[in-house]
Amino acid sequence: MPISNITVFMPSVLTLIGIPGLESVQCWIGIPFCAIYFIAMIGNSMLLIIIKSERSLHEPMYIFVGMLEVTDIALATTIMPKMLGIFWFHVPEIYFDSCLLQMWLIHSFQCIESGILLAMALDRYVAICYPLRHGTIFTHQLITQIGAVVTLRAAILVAPCLVLIKCRFQFYHTTIISHSYCEHMAIVKLAAENVRVNKIYGLFVALAVAGFDLTFITLSYIQIFITVFRLPQKKARWKAFNTCIAHICVFLQFYLLAFFSFFTHRFGAHVPPYIHILFSSLYLLVPPFLNPLVYGAKTKQIHIHVVKMLCS
Secondary structure, three states, X not given: OOHHHOOEEOOOEEEEOOXXXXXXXXXXXXXXXXXXHHHXXXXXXXXXXXXXXXXXXXXXXXXXXXXXXXXXXXXHHHHHHHHHHHHHHOOOEEEHHHHHHHHHHHHHHHHHHHHHHHHHHHHHXXXXXXXXXXXXXXXXXXXXHHHHHHHHHHXXXXXXXXXXXXXXXXXXXXXXXXXXXXXXXXXXXXXXXXXXXXXXXXXXXXXXXXXXHHHHHHHHHHHHHHHHHHOXXXXXXXXHHHHHHHHXXXXXXXXXXXXXXXXXXXXXXXXXXXXXXXXXXXXXXXXXXXXXXXXXXXXXXXXXXXXXXXXX
């Protein structure tokens, strides 16, 4: 029988091989990955405790930071236990439905994080361009509604990816996924059937979310910069701009890593697979690792309480 005709019908178990080409050193690669995850959990948990316990931080900007930390913890925890199981304990098998669930959670949390970054940009826009109206616009009720809309948007947009795989595909070329976690295109490429619809919808979700959020984030910061540079006093300009530095740093590292991972996956035919897998994994782990460091260092109010907590 020709190899191309060998297919698997509705597999119940898939195999994640980790980082293709680096299987022999994955046990060592797991050490820095575990350290990044451990530091991310400590940093994000510390910020959450500070934001929740300090009443002075119960403001829209810090509440959005808290939402971002929760998302970072959830995203990193979705992939790291299984990844370390592959690297250290040689347990590559994962149930097909569990793989789809992991895929849905990963991409949902990515969409949620993008939505929170948009909400933070709009918050800074109103706070700097319309400071007298900020308190009446960004109420706790509106923040709750924003959180609910961002979460529902992610869940609803990503859910069809899961349904299309589950309902459209019955035959698969192989059950081996050349990845360290269950990613949408990595699963779609296993199918022995027409995958055009899945590819188009996956691309639509990525471009719709990133395009919408990036457009309004960019417009918000353009308006912020125009307003800041019109302020008469240099000290006032620096004070206003300083409230945005942390957000800009987080926004840039999130989207730069996202675009690099996206374009190497779609168009990087000559990029070695292990480079793509490493950067895809780091793209999910670096933001949870860096975000608490950025906000702890660049946001004065949070920095003060972090120092107090460490000293006590």
